[in-house]
Amino acid sequence: MKMRRSVLILLLIVLFMLEGTIMPWLLPDAWEMRIIPNLVFIVILFVTVYHHRHTALILGLSFGMLHDVVFYGRILGAHSFAMGLSAYLIGLIFQIPRAPLPLMMTVVLLGSLLEDSVLFAIYSVFNLGQVPYNWALLHHMLPTMLFHFAIALLLYVPLRRQIELLKKETRKEEAA
Numbered sequence: 001m002k003m004r005r006s007v008l009i010l011l012l013i014v015l016f017m018l019e020g021t022i023m024p025w026l027l028p029d030a031w032e033m034r035i036i037p038n039l040v041f042i043v044i045l046f047v048t049v050y051h052h053r054h055t056a057l058i059l060g061l062s063f064g065m066l067h068d069v070v071f072y073g074r075i076l077g078a079h080s081f082a083m084g085l086s087a088y089l090i091g092l093i094f095q096i097p098r099a100p101l102p103l104m105m106t107v108v109l110l111g112s113l114l115e116d117s118v119l120f121a122i123y124s125v126f127n128l129g130q131v132p133y134n135w136a137l138l139h140h141m142l143p144t145m146l147f148h149f150a151i152a153l154l155l156y157v158p159l160r161r162q163i164e165l166l167k168k169e170t171r172k173e174e175a176a
Contacts, residue, residue, distance in 0.1 A: 004042060004166040007048070011064060011162075015039040020071065034143045038068075038115070042152050043159060044087050045111045047099040049099050050163040051170075053091025060084035074128055082118040086111050095166075108152040110147050 016039075016102045040063045048056030064080030072079060086098055090111045096103065123129040129136070 004162070004169050007162065008034050008043075012040050012043055012059065015043060015092060016063065017067065019068060023113035031143065034103060035147045036140070036144050037151070038067075038144075039151060041086075041111070041115060042108060042148055042155065044083065045090060045108055045152075046104070046155070046159045048087045048091035049096065049104060049107055051117060051157075051167050053088050053095075057084050058092055060087040064143055075122065075126060078119060078122045082115045082122065085118060086115040089114065094159060105152060105159075108126055108148050112145045112148045113141060114115055116144060 013050070019037055019039050023039075024032065027037070031113070041060070044056050044059050047059060055129075060083035061080050062085035065077065067079040067083070068076045087152055090107055094103070094107050117133075120129060120133060120141075
């Protein structure tokens with residue numbers, strides 16, 4: 001089990017580094033301020049559906065705090081709270097061990113919308129955002145949701161296999 005967990009953590013670290021290094025170059029300049037690629041959160045949503053919501057909560061809190069420190073920094077803990085809460089709530093709603101592709105894509109869309117809405121609420125409470133929700137939904141959240149949807153389609157098969165192997169190893173270890 002340690003090997004599969006290490007592979008998952010390594011994958012999340014590599015995706016985190018890709019978010020900050022490669023993704024700004026791949027996105028067109030016109031979309032740079034509209035789309036916020038959060039590849040780590042997509043993987044955390046896969047973990048919450050195919051593995052366990054508590055694992056996704058811990059990963060969301062830790063990598064969200066890493067996002068706060070490295071990328072954003074306006075309020076420490078905002079992304080950590082949003083990623084952890086979103087992953088946990090999605091895990092409560094969708095507890096299907098073998099979720100098919102359409103359901104998983106729905107999870108990615110809802111999870112992305114939930115995370116962005118929580119972040120909008122946090123920034124609104126602390127008066128850091130000056131735009132109304134419907135403008136933010138149309139100009140930031142929907143393009144980000146569609147981008148996450150496309151990336152989740154690309155990652156679906158390999159990620160599902162790895163997480164199912166992790167779950168099998170976890171069950172074997174618990175049985176022993």
